[in-house]
Amino acid sequence: MSQFDDTFEDLNSYLYNRLKQEIWNQVYQHGTKLRQEHLAKEYGVSRTPILRVLERLTAENILEYVPRRGFFVKRLSLDEMLNIFALREVLDGAAAKACALHASDEDIEEIRQFFAKFQGKWSSDLEQEYVIVDQQFHSRLTKLSGNKLLQEINDSFSINQFSYQKGLMRPPIETLAEHQSIIHAIVERDPLKAQLLAMEHIQKSMENIRLRFDEHKFPNR
Amino acid sequence: MSQFDDTFEDLNSYLYNRLKQEIWNQVYQHGTKLRQEHLAKEYGVSRTPILRVLERLTAENILEYVPRRGFFVKRLSLDEMLNIFALREVLDGAAAKACALHASDEDIEEIRQFFAKFQGKWSSDLEQEYVIVDQQFHSRLTKLSGNKLLQEINDSFSINQFSYQKGLMRPPIETLAEHQSIIHAIVERDPLKAQLLAMEHIQKSMENIRLRFDEHKFPNR
DNA sequence: CCGTTGCTTTTTGAATGCAAAAATCACTAT
DNA sequence: ATAGTGATTTTTGCATTCAAAAAGCAACGG
Numbered sequence: 167m168s169q170f171d172d173t174f175e176d177l178n179s180y181l182y183n184r185l186k187q188e189i190w191n192q193v194y195q196h197g198t199k200l201r202q203e204h205l206a207k208e209y210g211v212s213r214t215p216i217l218r219v220l221e222r223l224t225a226e227n228i229l230e231y232v233p234r235r236g237f238f239v240k241r242l243s244l245d246e247m248l249n250i251f252a253l254r255e256v257l258d259g260a261a262a263k264a265c266a267l268h269a270s271d272e273d274i275e276e277i278r279q280f281f282a283k284f285q286g287k288w289s290s291d292l293e294q295e296y297v298i299v300d301q302q303f304h305s306r307l308t309k310l311s312g313n314k315l316l317q318e319i320n321d322s323f324s325i326n327q328f329s330y331q332k333g334l335m336r337p338p339i340e341t342l343a344e345h346q347s348i349i350h351a352i353v354e355r356d357p358l359k360a361q362l363l364a365m366e367h368i369q370k371s372m373e374n375i376r377l378r379f380d381e382h383k384f385p386n387r
Numbered sequence: 388m389s390q391f392d393d394t395f396e397d398l399n400s401y402l403y404n405r406l407k408q409e410i411w412n413q414v415y416q417h418g419t420k421l422r423q424e425h426l427a428k429e430y431g432v433s434r435t436p437i438l439r440v441l442e443r444l445t446a447e448n449i450l451e452y453v454p455r456r457g458f459f460v461k462r463l464s465l466d467e468m469l470n471i472f473a474l475r476e477v478l479d480g481a482a483a484k485a486c487a488l489h490a491s492d493e494d495i496e497e498i499r500q501f502f503a504k505f506q507g508k509w510s511s512d513l514e515q516e517y518v519i520v521d522q523q524f525h526s527r528l529t530k531l532s533g534n535k536l537l538q539e540i541n542d543s544f545s546i547n548q549f550s551y552q553k554g555l556m557r558p559p560i561e562t563l564a565e566h567q568s569i570i571h572a573i574v575e576r577d578p579l580k581a582q583l584l585a586m587e588h589i590q591k592s593m594e595n596i597r598l599r600f601d602e603h604k605f606p607n608r
Numbered sequence: 609c610c611g612t613t614g615c616t617t618t619t620t621g622a623a624t625g626c627a628a629a630a631a632t633c634a635c636t637a638t
Numbered sequence: 639a640t641a642g643t644g645a646t647t648t649t650t651g652c653a654t655t656c657a658a659a660a661a662g663c664a665a666c667g668g
């Protein structure tokens with residue numbers, strides 16, 4: 167795995183990946199303060215390399231830094247969540263458009279196969295797998311757009327972490343159809359259509375968040 | 388100025404702003420290696436706070452970090468430049484749309500006045516001022532969109548630094564008209580039109596970069 | 609019972625020290 | 639000259655230290 171390479175290559179990026187992963191996995195809850203000494207002990211290093219990582223994750227908007235107080239796992243308000251989706255709308259739109267324009271035929275063929283295994287009946291296992299493939303699909307489109315900035319932005323600002331949280335996803339049946347139609351537009355090399363469909367796709371997810379929030383006031387915090 | 392507040396508030400953000408500014412002002416050329424000791428002496432501090440800042444600017448894509456080698460002022464290739472504009476196209480589009488939708492009447496009135504002083508004849512002074520106002524205009528739209536993420540992204544990834552570099556700007560006469568029509572669409576509360584015009588506006592700047600690059604191979608090594 | 613005050617402990621911010629890697633330079637041999 | 643080699647200097651990476659700020663806590667008074 168690439169995580170192992172990082173281990174030997176460079177302590178800094180190893181710690182970075184590890185902490186980011188643990189935040190992702192909710193080892194540290196939203197709002198938690200990350201004490202430097204604690205992390206240092208946990209990872210068997212001193213505070214110095216920890217601080218570098220904290221600084222970096224802060225710049226990526228995954229942590230929040232309050233001078234003289236410390237670093238906290240960022241807790242997202244409804245507004246911030248909606249902002250993320252408003253952003254994803256245009257980013258994923260741009261990625262889909264660029265794919266339709268620039269991706270190679272082989273890459274497009276690969277995309278076409280992405281959801282092949284989800285044609286039959288749904289099972290609980292399959293639904294779980296779908297969440298992963300969904301995420302891979304979006305990240306693949308971003309990659310194939312050829313715009314590295316798009317990738318970097320998606321990795322920052324908690325965008326990916328947040329978008330695929332448990333409890334926020336729409337039912338696969340809904341989103342599968344949307345994914346298929348985006349793929350279709352890309353296969354047809356119709357940039358505008360791909361863009362608009364990708365944007366609608368995210369808009370609907372955004373609407374979903376809004377609804378859930380209104381209902382349960384969110385089981386978070 | 389807010390820069391002064393930062394000075395007294397927090398060494399970290401003071402150093403951050405200062406170094407960022409100096410990179411902006413080309414005190415350190417693209418590609419230059421930033422030696423920690425040198426910066427520490429320059430700013431009269433130790434390497435520790437410097438390192439934090441370097442780490443942060445790296446996450447913002449303004450510096451490049453090579454393990455065991457150091458931090459370098461990032462040099463942008465043509466592709467990276469075009470990527471920035473491809474991104475700005477959708478970001479500024481989203482901002483303009485959000486303004487047309489959500490900005491208050493007072494804020495819109497303020498925007499309407501932005502380019503009032505550029506109605507008459509052009510002078511060299513006025514052209515210089517226009518560059519500033521241009522930048523303020525775009526950043527104002529982003530702010531009024533109400534989406535903080537949009538602002539943060541524009542501040543990161545060298546997007547703003549790069550977009551308003553000397554030598555990349557189009558003639559004011561061209562862009563002024565485009566700015567006016569974007570403003571008009573916002574005043575009319577026409578989100579779609581505002582979005583499309585903003586996107587076209589950036590597209591044209593992108594085309595401009597491409598042309599310049601073809602011509603002179605760019606006077607940037 | 610709650611809030612305030614002052615003391616103790618914890619945690620952060622920044623400087624310093626030291627080992628290891630990288631860069632530089634001088635020297636040699638081709 | 640040029641390429642290659644080894645010694646010296648510089649620079650980075652990480653640990654440690656210490657002062658200053660913040661958090662925690664206990665005694666006190668309302």
